[in-house]
Amino acid sequence: MDTGILILRLLVGLLVAGHGVQKVSSHLGGKGLEGGTEEFRADGFRGGALTALAAGGGQIGSGLLLAAGLLTPLAATGAIGVMTVALTVKWRHGLWVQNDGYEYPLVLIGTAAALAATGPGAWSLDAALGLSPYPSWWAGPALAAGLGSGLLARLVLHRTPAAPANAGR
Numbered sequence: 742m743d744t745g746i747l748i749l750r751l752l753v754g755l756l757v758a759g760h761g762v763q764k765v766s767s768h769l770g771g772k773g774l775e776g777g778t779e780e781f782r783a784d785g786f787r788g789g790a791l792t793a794l795a796a797g798g799g800q801i802g803s804g805l806l807l808a809a810g811l812l813t814p815l816a817a818t819g820a821i822g823v824m825t826v827a828l829t830v831k832w833r834h835g836l837w838v839q840n841d842g843y844e845y846p847l848v849l850i851g852t853a854a855a856l857a858a859t860g861p862g863a864w865s866l867d868a869a870l871g872l873s874p875y876p877s878w879w880a881g882p883a884l885a886a887g888l889g890s891g892l893l894a895r896l897v898l899h900r901t902p903a904a905p906a907n908a909g910r
Contacts, residue, residue, distance in 0.1 A: 746862035747810075753852045754808025757820050761800025764793050784830045786898045799823045807856065810865020812872070814879040817857035821887025822894070824849045829895045850887070857883035 763771030764780070771777070777793035786792050803819025806812055824846040831843040838844040858880035860873050867873035 743862040743864055746856070746859060747864045749852065750810055750856060750861060750865070751808050753820070753849060753856070754804045754806070754816070756804070757807065757823070757849060757853075758801045758804025761797040761802075761804060761823075764797035764800065785900050787900050788898050792898055796823060796826065807853065810861030810867050810873075811870075813861040813865070813867055814857050814875055814883045817853040817880075817883045818887045818890070820853040821850050821884060822890040824853070825888050825891025826894050829891070829899075853887070854880050854884045 759769050762769050764777035765771070765774050767773045772779075774790055774793055777797060778790045781788070781792045781796070788795075799819055800823050803816050803823065806816030807820055827846040828843040828850065831841060831846060834841040834843070836842045836844050836847075857875075858877045860875045860877075861867045865873065867875075
């Protein structure tokens with residue numbers, strides 16, 4: 742079981758971190774901070790470079806913590822939060838990824854929640870430091886806080902589209 746959890750943690754954690762790296766740099770196929778900033782503006786978010794830095798930093802930090810199995814419930818909460826924002830952006834396209842849907846962020850949210858429930862396994866920094874096992878009920882607060890923080894970020898940072906000038910005529 743510990744081998745499976747290790748593989749899952751490494752895969753998901755490094756993918757989430759890689760997404761963050763792409764938002765703030767030209768590494769891993771990213772378009773630099775300017776590209777990350779433009780991506781958020783195109784998706785209707787305000788905040789410019791600060792929004793891209795916060796999102797990228799959140800993804801890098803939570804992804805690396807998940808991969809290492811360190812502070813796993815907190816890492817899961819962060820990953821769930823940033824992926825919830827991504828899910829809200831893709832929601833209008835439907836579920837399936839081939840239509841730019843929210844399938845991928847949903848899988849990452851579910852996996853992070855599952856890791857909060859199972860814990861990081863024996864081959865983790867949490868285990869090496871004596872921080873685990875965590876009780877499985879940590880999954881509930883991690884999921885609630887992650888979803889809540891992602892939805893709050895969307896609410897606070899997303900611009901409401903302006904009504905057309907000739908609306909209502």
